Amino acid sequence: MHRRISASRTGRPRSVEADAAILAATRAALVELGWSGLTLGNVALRAGVAKTTLYRRWAGKNELVVDAxxxxxxxxxxxxxxxxxxxxxxxxxxxxxxxxxxxxxxxxxxxxxxxxxxxxxxxxxxxxxxxxxxxxxxxxxxxxxxxxxxxxxxxxxxxxxxxxxxxxxxxxxxxxxxxxxxxxxxxxxxxxxxxxxxxxxxxxxxx
Known part of the structure; x- marks a missing residue:
């Protein structure tokens, strides 16, 4: 018998506000730090979110910068x-x-x-x-x-x-x-x- 996956197992819905803050923080980091200096940790700190939040949304730095x-x-x-x-x-x-x-x-x-x-x-x-x-x-x-x-x-x-x-x-x-x-x-x-x-x-x- 197949088990139903509860809502809590499917993950939290993405927040439009959080995504916008992360992308804005990425652009700010690009201006200040350049490509080589930008890290997901720095972006998370600027956006006021946990680093795990970024990894749930983007596979890595390249994908994050493209979306930004x-x-x-x-x-x-x-x-x-x-x-x-x-x-x-x-x-x-x-x-x-x-x-x-x-x-x-x-x-x-x-x-x-x-x-x-x-x-x-x-x-x-x-x-x-x-x-x-x-x-x-x-x-x-x-x-x-x-x-x-x-x-x-x-x-x-x-x-x-x-x-x-x-x-x-x-x-x-x-x-x-x-x-x-x-x-x-x-x-x-x-x-x-x-x-x-x-x-x-x-x-x-x-x-």
Missing amino acids: VAALFDELELPDRGTLAEDIEGVVLQFAAILDRPEARTALMAVVAESTDDAALRERISSSIVDRQKRLVVEGRARAQARGQLPAESDPETAARGTDLIFDVIAGAVVHRCLVSAKPVDTDWARDFTRLLLNGLTAPPPT
Whole structure:
């Protein structure tokens, strides 16, 4: 006969407030201590929770840092500026502002390096950051299609491939500009990039 597992055996439900405090403490530790100095013990102390609380939620430091920076990217919103070009410019500037935060820079550079030989960590980066932020592309395309600024797509597979490509182009360009080239993403750069994205290399320069 199978025994029923009582509620006390299934573990306590996760606290949204505790999770938010832990992720905020992780970002603060990244700014103050850097990647190499950050430990789960330090984060637990800052968040005012037991270290075992962290281990029940995250397998280790890498996963914790991914989720801490993913929460920053969840703040991204697609502005409604009236045109597809201006919407893209707005989200590019928001994205760059997040990458300009020291905790985001430190976390992304570190976890990407750590994920080189860690398939599970790459998958967590993909599911927690990349896949969640593709919502902006889906939302932006749907809005532009409703305005008549983009043609509608009836094939879901083609639409999904397009979403992946658009995200890769935008995110790749902004991340490279901010973290690799270490140059600013200002209004002029965002406008030039958007023009290139929408019109391609053969479009004439703006007059």
